[in-house]
Amino acid sequence: xxxxxxxxxxxxxxxxxxxxxxxxxxxxxxxxxxxxxxxxxxxxxxxxxxxxxxxxxxxxxxxxxxxxxxxxxxxxxxxxxxxxxxxxxxxxxxxxxxxxxxxxxxxxx
Numbered sequence: 563x564x565x566x567x568x569x570x571x572x573x574x575x576x577x578x579x580x581x582x583x584x585x586x587x588x589x590x591x592x593x594x595x596x597x598x599x600x601x602x603x604x605x606x607x608x609x610x611x612x613x614x615x616x617x618x619x620x621x622x623x624x625x626x627x628x629x630x631x632x633x634x635x636x637x638x639x640x641x642x643x644x645x646x647x648x649x650x651x652x653x654x655x656x657x658x659x660x661x662x663x664x665x666x667x668x669x670x671x
Contacts, residue, residue, distance in 0.1 A: 572642065596643060
């Protein structure tokens with residue numbers, strides 16, 4: 563989070579949506595709910611994406627009126643979600659997000 567201007571939260575969760583570690587600038591309960599829901603969406607997107615011949619899905623960006631959400635898998639057992647202000651530079655966030663996923667994947671597996 564510290565390396566991404568505009569980042570407001572990040573959560574590492576297991577395949578069931580249970581928080582493993584989290585950090586945020588708002589109520590941690592809200593981040594846990596966001597993480598669980600974005601994990602469900604990530605799985606649905608991955609399932610839909612597997613039917614296409616485009617390679618493995620790395621991450622997804624969800625943009626709403628007030629925020630951006632980045633979500634991506636770490637192996638088969640974990641996923642990471644980052645929340646961002648709408649003013650955040652999404653490309654920079656994606657770069658640091660993928661570096662974090664790669665680092666966590668090496669650590670876990």
